[in-house]
Amino acid sequence: MSRPPADDLDDIQAARDARGPVLRKSPGPTAWFDIRKRSTGHWAFSLNRITSLGLVFYLYLHLAVLSMLLGGKDSWNGFLDIATQPLFLGFDVLLIFGLLFHGLNGLRVALVGSGVAPDHQKALFWSFMVFGAILLLGAALHIAGSG
Amino acid sequence: MVTLDPAPGGANEAEDPTAGTADGAITRDFRVFRFARDGGPSRFDTFEAEVEPTSTVLDALRWIKVHRDPSLAIRHSCFHASCGTCGVRVNGREGLACVTRLADLEHGRVTVEPMANFPVVADLVVDMTSFSERFPPAHPMDRASEFPRSADLPSGVDEYERFEDCIECGLCLSACPVSATDDSYVGPAALAYAQRMLEEPRGSDIGAILDWADGDNAAWRCHAAFECTEACPSNVRPAQRIMHLRRALTSRRGGGS
Numbered sequence: 334m335s336r337p338p339a340d341d342l343d344d345i346q347a348a349r350d351a352r353g354p355v356l357r358k359s360p361g362p363t364a365w366f367d368i369r370k371r372s373t374g375h376w377a378f379s380l381n382r383i384t385s386l387g388l389v390f391y392l393y394l395h396l397a398v399l400s401m402l403l404g405g406k407d408s409w410n411g412f413l414d415i416a417t418q419p420l421f422l423g424f425d426v427l428l429i430f431g432l433l434f435h436g437l438n439g440l441r442v443a444l445v446g447s448g449v450a451p452d453h454q455k456a457l458f459w460s461f462m463v464f465g466a467i468l469l470l471g472a473a474l475h476i477a478g479s480g
Numbered sequence: 481m482v483t484l485d486p487a488p489g490g491a492n493e494a495e496d497p498t499a500g501t502a503d504g505a506i507t508r509d510f511r512v513f514r515f516a517r518d519g520g521p522s523r524f525d526t527f528e529a530e531v532e533p534t535s536t537v538l539d540a541l542r543w544i545k546v547h548r549d550p551s552l553a554i555r556h557s558c559f560h561a562s563c564g565t566c567g568v569r570v571n572g573r574e575g576l577a578c579v580t581r582l583a584d585l586e587h588g589r590v591t592v593e594p595m596a597n598f599p600v601v602a603d604l605v606v607d608m609t610s611f612s613e614r615f616p617p618a619h620p621m622d623r624a625s626e627f628p629r630s631a632d633l634p635s636g637v638d639e640y641e642r643f644e645d646c647i648e649c650g651l652c653l654s655a656c657p658v659s660a661t662d663d664s665y666v667g668p669a670a671l672a673y674a675q676r677m678l679e680e681p682r683g684s685d686i687g688a689i690l691d692w693a694d695g696d697n698a699a700w701r702c703h704a705a706f707e708c709t710e711a712c713p714s715n716v717r718p719a720q721r722i723m724h725l726r727r728a729l730t731s732r733r734g735g736g737s
Binding site: 349353354358359360364367370371373375378445451454 | 517571720
């Protein structure tokens with residue numbers, strides 16, 4: 334089958350355009366976080382984005398907290414009294430979860446992206462997650478013991 | 481090759497596998513995306529369709545078109561996952577309507593939408609032009625096999641997976657979360673095609689393909705969600721091929737072969 338002449342293609346395109354605009358149907362950023370009916374790789378992709386946002390937020394929060402040192406010893410000690418409350422220690426565990434997930438999943442992506450075991454990326458993901466869960470449990474017990 | 485269903489009374493009605501449903505037919509609810517370029521905003525219409533236990537989504541859509549609403553625009557051709565023209569999203573997941581069995585879906589209403597990340601022309605029909613334009617400039621439509629029909633396949637031939645298995649249905653692009661926010665990203669199918677060319681060049685300009693794949697909107701934009709591989713109905717495994725393509729690019733940057 335031969336390709337139609339260019340003039341004919343132009344006529345076809347003009348006829349299409351005359352019918353009105355097409356609909357750009359794209360979910361946008363919600364697609365990053367919509368994990369319904371999606372696979373392990375997408376969950377990892379979504380959680381990686383969430384933890385990245387969380388870690389960036391924490392970075393600025395950390396700098397803000399450190400600025401309390403400018404207020405002197407009493408200001409800092411007052412903050413420490415709050416920071417050692419059980420609720421804040423829970424936030425520490427959440428922070429360590431974010432660090433471990435983001436770091437370990439990043440390592441998985443780097444390995445797979447280098448052509449290392451791309452056919453086994455799910456197994457690699459769950460292996461890293463089990464390792465991360467063990468580290469998180471240890472960190473949580475340590476924090477609980479120091480509280 | 482590609483056909484749009486004619487209005488009832490046309491040739492396809494006589495072939496309609498769901499026409500005159502036999503005993504055993506059941507009724508199932510459908511929620512179908514509707515859009516007309518000159519018909520106002522998009523919407524969902526609901527239908528009750530008579531289906532068989534073995535019916536596919538395409539069977540149901542054709543039944544709706546023949547028996548309920550002849551204006552419903554659907555596109556299909558082969559009925560056996562070979563032509564790649566009936567790609568849709570069924571209950572939020574990409575699939576070929578012709579091989580997506582209703583019995584395999586969860587109970588309740590079935591929602592059918594056009595593929596995401598494509599311009600919608602009408603109802604469930606998307607414009608594939610932009611999809612074709614994403615491929616590398618050197619994109620031959622067909623390539624002659626190097627193996628004579630009478631030849632014995634060499635040992636290890638399993639390594640030579642045929643990218644020609646790609647039916648260019650676009651489901652991978654629809655499933656890709658990166659493509660959802662960046663239309664300039666060339667997407668999984670085009671990158672998998674580039675890797676396929678590296679695997680079996682047959683005289684192709686490998687340097688030009690790698691230059692293309694190393695571009696700002698190509699291999700490095702993939703975020704390894706692997707949804708393209710999950711969506712692919714032809715086992716092309718686009719995500720894995722993108723990862724191998726990255727390795728080739730890294731090797732080239734490092735001075736490797």
